[in-house]
Amino acid sequence: GFARVDTAREARQGVAECVYAPGKRTGHITAIVAELLDRSDGPVLVTRVEAEPARTVLAAHPGGSHDPAARLLAWRPAPPDGFRLAILTAGTADEPVAAEAAAVARAVGLEVTLFRDVGVAGLHRLLDCAEEVAAHDAVVVVAGMEGALASVVGGLVACPVVAVPVSTGYGAGLDGVTALLAMLSSCAAGLTVVNIDSGFGAAMAAHRLAMAVRSRRGPG
Amino acid sequence: GFARVDTAREARQGVAECVYAPGKRTGHITAIVAELLDRSDGPVLVTRVEAEPARTVLAAHPGGSHDPAARLLAWRPAPPDGFRLAILTAGTADEPVAAEAAAVARAVGLEVTLFRDVGVAGLHRLLDCAEEVAAHDAVVVVAGMEGALASVVGGLVACPVVAVPVSTGYGAGLDGVTALLAMLSSCAAGLTVVNIDSGFGAAMAAHRLAMAVRSRRGPG
Amino acid sequence: GFARVDTAREARQGVAECVYAPGKRTGHITAIVAELLDRSDGPVLVTRVEAEPARTVLAAHPGGSHDPAARLLAWRPAPPDGFRLAILTAGTADEPVAAEAAAVARAVGLEVTLFRDVGVAGLHRLLDCAEEVAAHDAVVVVAGMEGALASVVGGLVACPVVAVPVSTGYGAGLDGVTALLAMLSSCAAGLTVVNIDSGFGAAMAAHRLAMAVRSRRGPG
Amino acid sequence: GFARVDTAREARQGVAECVYAPGKRTGHITAIVAELLDRSDGPVLVTRVEAEPARTVLAAHPGGSHDPAARLLAWRPAPPDGFRLAILTAGTADEPVAAEAAAVARAVGLEVTLFRDVGVAGLHRLLDCAEEVAAHDAVVVVAGMEGALASVVGGLVACPVVAVPVSTGYGAGLDGVTALLAMLSSCAAGLTVVNIDSGFGAAMAAHRLAMAVRSRRGPG
Amino acid sequence: GFARVDTAREARQGVAECVYAPGKRTGHITAIVAELLDRSDGPVLVTRVEAEPARTVLAAHPGGSHDPAARLLAWRPAPPDGFRLAILTAGTADEPVAAEAAAVARAVGLEVTLFRDVGVAGLHRLLDCAEEVAAHDAVVVVAGMEGALASVVGGLVACPVVAVPVSTGYGAGLDGVTALLAMLSSCAAGLTVVNIDSGFGAAMAAHRLAMAVRSRRGPG
Amino acid sequence: GFARVDTAREARQGVAECVYAPGKRTGHITAIVAELLDRSDGPVLVTRVEAEPARTVLAAHPGGSHDPAARLLAWRPAPPDGFRLAILTAGTADEPVAAEAAAVARAVGLEVTLFRDVGVAGLHRLLDCAEEVAAHDAVVVVAGMEGALASVVGGLVACPVVAVPVSTGYGAGLDGVTALLAMLSSCAAGLTVVNIDSGFGAAMAAHRLAMAVRSRRGPG
Amino acid sequence: GFARVDTAREARQGVAECVYAPGKRTGHITAIVAELLDRSDGPVLVTRVEAEPARTVLAAHPGGSHDPAARLLAWRPAPPDGFRLAILTAGTADEPVAAEAAAVARAVGLEVTLFRDVGVAGLHRLLDCAEEVAAHDAVVVVAGMEGALASVVGGLVACPVVAVPVSTGYGAGLDGVTALLAMLSSCAAGLTVVNIDSGFGAAMAAHRLAMAVRSRRGPG
Amino acid sequence: GFARVDTAREARQGVAECVYAPGKRTGHITAIVAELLDRSDGPVLVTRVEAEPARTVLAAHPGGSHDPAARLLAWRPAPPDGFRLAILTAGTADEPVAAEAAAVARAVGLEVTLFRDVGVAGLHRLLDCAEEVAAHDAVVVVAGMEGALASVVGGLVACPVVAVPVSTGYGAGLDGVTALLAMLSSCAAGLTVVNIDSGFGAAMAAHRLAMAVRSRRGPG
Numbered sequence A, B, C, D, E, F, G, H: 001g002f003a004r005v006d007t008a009r010e011a012r013q014g015v016a017e018c019v020y021a022p023g024k025r026t027g028h029i030t031a032i033v034a035e036l037l038d039r040s041d042g043p044v045l046v047t048r049v050e051a052e053p054a055r056t057v058l059a060a061h062p063g064g065s066h067d068p069a070a071r072l073l074a075w076r077p078a079p080p081d082g083f084r085l086a087i088l089t090a091g092t093a094d095e096p097v098a099a100e101a102a103a104v105a106r107a108v109g110l111e112v113t114l115f116r117d118v119g120v121a122g123l124h125r126l127l128d129c130a131e132e133v134a135a136h137d138a139v140v141v142v143a144g145m146e147g148a149l150a151s152v153v154g155g156l157v158a159c160p161v162v163a164v165p166v167s168t169g170y171g172a173g174l175d176g177v178t179a180l181l182a183m184l185s186s187c188a189a190g191l192t193v194v195n196i197d198s199g200f201g202a203a204m205a206a207h208r209l210a211m212a213v214r215s216r217r218g219p220g
């Protein structure tokens, strides 16, 4: 076969392998989803999938849903398990990445609150909601340009902060590389960083946190 | 004064501002430590400090200790709080960075187990301890060259994985930039990454995780 | 003329000059193929050629074949000569590059087995076939993102390993540069690397190996 | 001669050519200073000059002074002309660059106030002095690592902000290139940026501002 | 809501938040403009907006104007306040960036004179107008390729010079990065630089200068 | 222990793990060599080791030898097995890297001929020995600056060619990165490349070739 | 006006300013050409102009010609003046750049011979014509990928060699940057280099050579 | 032997192979010089050689001379042949590179005039000598930082201009890479560029020009 789906991943890591759509033919996506639905029990996700192929795959496997802003196909989303994730954006240009992070996080059972457009050029916007943000179990900061929001948030909250650099902007922004390097060099201790534009990566990092918290809390 | 120490950070984030020694005069370090010891209650840390200045600062502030491999000065380490952190290295060249991560993590109250020299060129070394690693609350992977260990570990364990790229190596390793980019591009979902050689950053990220777990566990 | 085809290359190196299609007019490709078919005896290859021009060139020179996944036009493929080449991919995104490697390798007389979608995020997939892979004369590893598969394979097999970085992925993957640098920095000794996306280069490197083996084996 | 000193620059731009010491022999510096003192009326400056050569040059041309933290030699400093410049640093590592900016600015007649160690990881430090900063005619922000302080200050004050990236830090900080790119990509509109570690450049930019203000204010 | 418009910015910095159009849906731009017109008194600007969406937004909010060369939408431009800004271009390829700088500058109340096509390959063109340029309060230099015009102008005038690197050109021009680095490394003291192609950034930097001059001049 | 030596590697790959000396304490090297000598049967190698530590380790483990030009420590070199390797250098600056390649290759049983200083600026030097070179089983090309020798050799011989970029040179040579990129982009089909300055990597790649040839030749 | 054409350049440098078409409106090109034809006597050139706008401009200014391969519009080409320029290409992908170099060179009065497709992978092709090439007054080498042809030619001929890196290729070729760096690092002494893909630049450099030769030869 | 000296180069190119000293043992340099003096008739040069080894080599081969500023050893300099080369520097930091260019140029028979410290920040210095510069057969421009001098000179003179980027400066100057890229992107048509700090390369390029002129002039 053209793919060797890692269905054992669900047992190992709580979620089966997620399908990355770009470059895959729609027929292949449909077949992989079939196998995943068949051989796992939890959420099945396809990321970065556009409306057109999404429709075709959904027709073959009813019961799923497509979030066009997040470009996510999801079947059998996990029930919310009490882990509260705050997702912040610096500006409206960060929306698509935040949408992916939010949709993936919800599909794997996290409870998400979005704090949008709180970039540091108008600092009061962040200060107004800082306490509310700090009350979450973890924070994802989505920011392009110079990514300064991550440092400021990292200095305000005590919980884990995952920074997602965004590729929007121009010139010296270098398609997100500047935000990436800036977040990695942050003066706020204990920030961690995922790949440029990877709302998916941030959500999966948060899911690992949620599993750690959960396993400590006991059966509940 | 030459410095405006952020002593409020302890209240906000569980640990007061840590001092980064490079570029600071020994007298300044001594003065900042005085202020930190005076105006906070928990651990006081100075990172990347060599033996010579360490001796001087310790003479002024007895009761602390210097770990030369980790280049860390620490006073009033936090008592262990049950959070189990595994730190893995790919090879012996990664030792200094792992030493910093371990020393900082222990100083802020985490319980650390080291798994050394388990690089993927001899995979059985990792597979032999994989189960033991997976039983921890979080994993820090310290690796230079191509950093492949992070991806392999990320695929084997369910808990949070923080990857630390290391600057050793030569040529195409680009002083750690290659490992950094590789870890950010990992095919293992949900890895997060800190700055090159930043054992400190990884430990502080783990500390944020521990606080999140702790706050969920209740007063306990 | 617009081209000075190196037909002497067949005598020198076992295969005549291969034509790189991008940027060439279809009429020029047809003329170069004519010259190559006329003045050499072995395989004649055109790489990276799309369906449309392929059809036109094939019409002018019947007897060849076009592999659309590999984007390869080939006439007079060499008969299989017993050299067993394993081609591995990390994920389905690596398929087109692996297809080029396989098609070129077969056209110059190698025997190819494909091991697909055995990336390290689900390590058991690779371990399940490791022994089978190790039984080949040489291995080509095709992988994008962080390219960790090359290091792991390099540690498992004793034979020559040629790593091909792939340009798929996004952000920190830097269009294959990260995989390239990672493969060059591999902790597995004796890996060699070809250009990004160059299935052609890997196959030709394997062909050089096969010629070395063959010349040693004697006429038999 | 070995140099063609641009003494006409004083008439054109208010300050004669400043001497950049690195790579120049002490004897040459002494000779150039002689010419500048002789053929201009205002401040004469030598930048980046260490204690040893400074002593020699001062011996030949008494009446000047050497600021070792700023590595600046100055003769005939301009009298203060009422332009109030605020210089902010993110941390103590930025001190040498801020010292150069302050010393050059004072030598050309600006009135400087330093706000040190107000990095965004402990935001309250900046907020505590924001109003005081905003009352100046211009602000220079000196910051390394990710340089986020520049964006935050840019959002808080209305006056011109000149950002100076600093080369301290390690790894992803890329010797100041990350701070440089981040400052250029800032979400705060109307920031301008000078070269890495160029306290001199920032002070001279402020001097141009002061001249513009002065020429508008009239003879005074 | 999808956006948290920083209307307080007008009080803080003299101009309300400007809208960056790329990536925003036309409906969102219309809504943000509504809020800005409603909650501020001065100029309202949308940058980098193409003819098509501009028409739609203007229909909803009559009284504004669209400058297609500058790609700027503006309502309630500020009255001219006597600050004279010279904008120079090296060649005709720099026109669009200069157009944005000029349109934004005029919208916020500056008086703009354009000096076009005065690149250093034909130096007499610049020398012919140098005196006229030097009589302005500030100069913006817009130049691509190697950006040498900024250095030459920086050596000829005493007032503030803001350099804008332009992304046109090819090869070693690296999409404006070469001009950017060259301007930052300029031998002319006190130049400052904004992001590649950021006519907007240069105009806003000039606006900060104008405010500094204005606040010094007194009420008028 | 501080190290987990991969002694199983001998069984898997024909040579036990080789020790990379930089960053390791001499005592650790001595201990690792002890373990390798004890638990394997074939060659034991330490690379990049300077004269001083080499002496100490040899004193503890007599019977080995140190090649100072190659910076290699070797015990129990393998007997020559008939595989003929040609190593070419472009100039005398490439000597140290070629020395490492030659010493490692001989230690693992290959027969090495060196062709020195045959760079393409004086092409006749290469043409004079081209036939002799082509008679080998494999060729290693060691070249810095622009690395053109690899392409020319790749076009002249039919056997496997491993290119080693060298870090000598200055400016645009970018410490070997230019030669590396040039070799990867070579117009000669089927070249493979190892890391900058990695004489070791080239020798180990040749060893993999030798094993492939050997396994095909049969026991005899 | 939108342009300040440097018509004085003809007196200064032998050829009036050449027009770079990309980014210019066709109407503007027509107007600039009008001015150049009117105010100079020699060749008038427009580079990088596509068929469509070329037709329009030619209609307005008859008597010129458009070379579509070179994308050059030329009026009043200079008569051949005896300077013999050899232009070499490594492969057929270098044709468009060589075409621009040839067309511009001929338009300014040089005598051009093309040697095509003589890349070093089939060295005999170059050796066969080396003597003929060496008989020219200057050589332009056009090569992409690793650009090795420039070094080999530089070692074979005594006259000036101008190397033009070409952006074709993929992956490690980095859009011509690799060839550029390689040519600058060449082991052949006295090569000079122009921008990537700049056939225009190479031809103009050759024109400067021709003028130097001519001025020395006397009116003759 | 350790070297294969290209003595045939004198016949081919007018000057025998020049020795690049860095990385070579003094004894080897002595031996190579012996061979060159013995087997050629013209100038013998060793570049980048420090005072200490220079003394030793000169002792073995009397009759040569060492220029410490140029770091050049030369025997049998060619007699001046009437080719007038102007070498310009932007500032005193460019002196060492200009010294190498001048010394090599004189050793191969060119007549050199130096124009020092004529950088564009004080343009009148260049304009004062522009006519004198333009009267030469060729110009070498040596400049660091942003390298703008090359563009300005390129626009003022008609003869060949070779630009040499210099590695002095800091930050965004990127060790000469910025000047290199800027010179390659120059708006002045027909500039050519050599490697960073390569005074040698510029002189050898000028020598090729001189040979072209000479061969045209006839026997003289």
Ligand SMILES: Nc1ncnc2c1ncn2[C@@H]1O[C@H](COP(=O)(O)O)[C@@H](O)[C@H]1O
Pocket (backbone or CB within 6 Å): A090, A091, A092, A093, A117, A121, D187, D188, D189, E017, E018, E019, E020, E021, E047, E048, E198, E200, E201
């Ligand atoms: N052309 C532009 N270039 C850079 N920044 C801009 C531009 N136009 C608006 N901005 C800034 O972008 C921010 C708005 O971002 P957003 O929330 O995505 O609309 C504001 O802080 C503006 O100052």
Ligand SMILES: Nc1ncnc2c1ncn2[C@@H]1O[C@H](COP(=O)(O)O)[C@@H](O)[C@H]1O
Pocket (backbone or CB within 6 Å): A017, A018, A019, A020, A021, A047, A048, A198, A200, A201, B187, B188, B189, C090, C091, C092, C093, C117, C121
């Ligand atoms: N949006 C995404 N970004 C990065 N990795 C992803 C994304 N979606 C899925 N993946 C990962 O990609 C791998 C699947 O690759 P493939 O075999 O090509 O489908 C899995 O290991 C997923 O964890």
Ligand SMILES: Nc1ncnc2c1ncn2[C@@H]1O[C@H](COP(=O)(O)O)[C@@H](O)[C@H]1O
Pocket (backbone or CB within 6 Å): E090, E091, E092, E093, E117, E121, G017, G018, G019, G020, G021, G047, G048, G198, G200, G201, H187, H188, H189
């Ligand atoms: N193909 C080309 N590549 C680089 N520069 C060119 C080219 N064609 C014309 N030029 C230069 O571009 C400048 C004209 O720019 P512009 O004012 O934008 O027309 C002149 O200085 C020409 O020497």
Ligand SMILES: Nc1ncnc2c1ncn2[C@@H]1O[C@H](COP(=O)(O)O)[C@@H](O)[C@H]1O
Pocket (backbone or CB within 6 Å): C017, C018, C019, C020, C021, C047, C048, C198, C200, C201, F187, F188, F189, G090, G091, G092, G093, G117, G121
């Ligand atoms: N897919 C490919 N990737 C890299 N090189 C190739 C490829 N196909 C053909 N070549 C090489 O490209 C050269 C032909 O270039 P050209 O003269 O432009 O056709 C030959 O030396 C081939 O070995």
Ligand SMILES: [Mg+2]
Pocket (backbone or CB within 6 Å): A090, A091, A092, A117, A119, E003, E004, E005
């Ligand atoms: Mg916003």
Ligand SMILES: [Mg+2]
Pocket (backbone or CB within 6 Å): B090, B091, B092, B117, B119, F003, F004, F005
């Ligand atoms: Mg090890």
Ligand SMILES: [Mg+2]
Pocket (backbone or CB within 6 Å): A003, A004, A005, C090, C091, C092, C117, C119
């Ligand atoms: Mg897969």
Ligand SMILES: [Mg+2]
Pocket (backbone or CB within 6 Å): B003, B004, B005, D090, D091, D092, D117, D119
């Ligand atoms: Mg601080």
Ligand SMILES: [Mg+2]
Pocket (backbone or CB within 6 Å): E090, E091, E092, E117, E119, G003, G004, G005
């Ligand atoms: Mg122009």
Ligand SMILES: [Mg+2]
Pocket (backbone or CB within 6 Å): F090, F091, F092, F117, F119, H003, H004, H005
């Ligand atoms: Mg040599």
Ligand SMILES: [Mg+2]
Pocket (backbone or CB within 6 Å): C003, C004, C005, G090, G091, G092, G117, G119
């Ligand atoms: Mg060809």
Ligand SMILES: [Mg+2]
Pocket (backbone or CB within 6 Å): D003, D004, D005, H090, H091, H092, H117, H119
């Ligand atoms: Mg000077």
